[in-house]
Amino acid sequence: MPYTLEEEDQIIAAAAAASEMVEYESIGETVAGRPIWGVRVGSPPPPSVDSQVHVMLTGAQHGNESAGREALLQIIGLLGDGDPYWVSAFTGVQAIIVPTVNRDGVLRGERANGHGVDLNRNWWELSQPETRAVAQVLGSARPYVHVDAHESLNNIDINNHVEYRAPGNPQAYEGVVDESVTLRDRLIGNARDNGWSADVYLPGSLGGLTNLDSQMILRHSVSILIETNRNDGYAFEDRSTIQYESFQEVMEYVNDTVGGLPELRSAAETHVTLVGAAADEPFDIRSTVINPPPIAYQLVGDIPEFHLDVFNIDIGDNGVILMGQSSQPVIPFLFDTESNVQVGNGIRLFSLVDPDPGNTPEQFDDVIRGSHCFLLEARVITSYTTSDNPAGVDVPVISGDVTFDANNDVFGSLSLTTDGSNECNGCSEFPTRPDDLYSVYGHEIFLRRGVDLGEAGVLWSPLGYYRIETVEQAGHSNSVLTITGRDRMAGIIESRPLVPIEYEPGTRIGEIVNDLVRDVYPQATIIFGDPELPQQAIRRTVIAEDSRHDVLVEIAESNGQIIYWDGAGALRIEPPPDEDTPRVYLNTGSNGVLVDSSRRVTREGVYNAVVATGESTDTDLAPVLSIVYDAGENSPTRWGGPFGQVPRFYSSPLISTSGQARSAAESLLRNNLGAPYSVDFGTVPNPGLRPWDTVRIRQKDGNRELHTITSLNIPLTATGVMTGNTREKTPVNLHANSSLVPPRTSNDNGEIEVTDNGGEG
Ligand SMILES: [Zn+2]
Structure with a gap:
């Protein structure tokens, strides 16, 4: 009969009292509140279960599988008796033995724990007190x-007394897998020598991912x-004898290899750290292969502190987990x-660092x-690359320009004229095959414009990545090529979902953006200017019906942000630049950069109130509404003034909240307000300027005005003028009020929230 729980308590306490090689402590409690014993063994025993050990032996995860537990308790008892074999086996070796992981299960003779959970399927989730206790020790x-x-x-061959598994995993370090196979084969040989029928457990199988032995190999x-x-x-009795003899062979293996074990560990850690940092080998998480593998994971939402701790995972302040660390093989499984x-x-x-957006317009x-x-x-x-200075094939530029337009879905576009023949071999560069240089099957042109400061270096501004869209050649086969391209948003717009993509309430913004963008560009670098935004959970169902771009723009707009692919090829969702402070002065005269300007007044695209509502058909969440209007007494666009309504x-x-409604309304109004008065200008190119930047323009009549750039055209030649x-921009005074508009009977059920200054913000 297996030892009872009381006998287990007595054996362990007696051994600890009798032998200096045995100490024990409770490492946690079962569902029913029983202590789980961690027995420290060695000479001297490890000072606590928190110290590193050579070997750890665990038994009875399944309460009805007690033979290993029996053997472990016998070994502890013999150590207490000063048995020379076991005293010798644990001399110079430190070990932790948890003879009974599932004490509640043992008491009832059942496989599962007190919650009915199979503990050997719970080693990633770690939701049970027993697995948490052992995981902490591990x-x-x-x-x-x-x-x-x-x-x-x-699962065992009915004719075998015992079977052993050395688990595998595509992500496990080869040297550790090989060593496990060596030990497995020693155990099989030892059992056979002792007269038992023994073999490999489930030959050909790597082992269940959720099993403890499979995780330990990672x-x-x-x-x-x-x-x-x-x-x-x-x-x-035979079964516990076989287990006992197995532990004898395990300890002989440990004594044979004890000097080499730290070296093997450190080789494994070094190897996976380098592989993780290089991010150039596909990562197999068994459900799928991640290729290319990420260089890091950004945690979105709750930080699973306990898991980070027990899996020895380092995390940066900003929730970034680098793959270049010794826990690399478990990171994608977990996250x-x-x-x-x-x-x-x-x-x-x-990409780990935000790519350099280049030098500023001020510089x-x-x-x-x-x-x-x-x-x-x-x-x-x-x-695909994200960099302000990527590797590529340099090509000559005869003429061309890059256009940035804040009002276009695709922010940046390119027109470029280049040589039609290769300067080395004289062959035509007109693309006829998919892998030709100017192929329209995904090749991009990267541009940067700079100013040479001589000894002081070069000021650069990356102008972005433009997928080649059309290539034209007039005349003979060596005449110039004219190429047009658009930035990476074009790919997002084109890649319309074949079936609607639905995001349920509770999904975080970061996950939605990640999903929509990386489906098109798996290696995309996404930068949120507001670190809170990706953490925000949506509260109504969001559906990307037939456009992923529409949802991305809506995410930006409803949060008062702008979205665009920057010069270094990263997707940015960020608040627009400060609109009240001019970045540079555009002026005429000596030292002036303004070459020419013309003015235009138009009402086009100007609003003086925004009504922002949050609603959808599928949730119980009450609709919210905010109305924001131009209330500046002296504003020419004031609501109810001469501009009209x-x-x-x-x-x-x-x-989903009235605060969000108000913030969306305000930012939309700010972007579409101001005197309906625009300037076309031509200046000496400042490669750092972009739409949304604010500039101060000094007109010929001496007037100084604050303007926000809406579009720019940057020439690709030395003599070209930037237009x-x-x-x-006139400072505006925004107010939220409901009295401007008559109550809307359809929605006037008392649930509409119209924010004003005292409202939720
Ligand atoms: Zn089992």
């Missing part, structure tokens, strides 16, 4: 060798699963959205007012 003890004792009814432990046969005809054992929401990152402004030397580089890029209506399921379009 995380700090980090045993070089781990052996888990079970018994089998159905954590660089030489790992073994023992399964004795508990079918009819296999006596409990990738494609993982079957995910415990936290991680967004794949393919350029200092040097372009005098004579200066202009530089331009154009490169064809054949594989020109409201814009904006509705989005992404707006653009602005809208004048």
